[in-house]
Amino acid sequence: MKYLKIIGIVLLAIIIGLIIFIFSTTGKKTEFRLSPEFEYSGLTDIKNMQYNKYREYILLKDGTKIAVTCLVPKNQTNTKFPAILSYSPYTESIVVPNMTWKDRIGSKYYTGKWGPDYESTPEYKINALTSNGYAVIFADMRGTGSSTGHT
Numbered sequence: 015m016k017y018l019k020i021i022g023i024v025l026l027a028i029i030i031g032l033i034i035f036i037f038s039t040t041g042k043k044t045e046f047r048l049s050p051e052f053e054y055s056g057l058t059d060i061k062n063m064q065y066n067k068y069r070e071y072i073l074l075k076d077g078t079k080i081a082v083t084c085l086v087p088k089n090q091t092n093t094k095f096p097a098i099l100s101y102s103p104y105t106e107s108i109v110v111p112n113m114t115w116k117d118r119i120g121s122k123y124y125t126g127k128w129g130p131d132y133e134s135t136p137e138y139k140i141n142a143l144t145s146n147g148y149a150v151i152f153a154d155m156r157g158t159g160s161s162t163g164h165t
Contacts, residue, residue: 062137064088065144072153074163081160085140085150095149100135103158 066086071079087095113121135152143150154161 062141064141065150074156076163078156078163079161080156081154083152085144085152087144087147087149090147095147097149097151098143099151099153101153101155103155104134 064087066088068084068086070082070084072082073079135150140150156163
């Protein structure tokens, strides 16, 4: 009984201390002011779905086909873009065939897309890059994903 009483008093003291700490803080955030040299000005004009999607195979000399998904910015006057290449053994694109209408509604609710074609990279990252003029290229390594050949 003596130990329970001590534990109760200690817990009560901790709770009272936390309450005093929470109400005694001012709630003001510390401001960090950057000098003009360190102000970030890139990738600011972000628009949704401002890209065209192409799926291709790159044929290698030994006959292996490397699966490539290209996301190229829309409405650009030039045909050359700086590109970001993701070369991974984990497939980037996921296709779910024969989705029922209930699955499509759930997909729209959870991912923002009706399906059946999904990218595993979040849409906001793709939109940030393509709306600022970057082409995003996803390639599956040899023998993985949609690519052929042996690893």
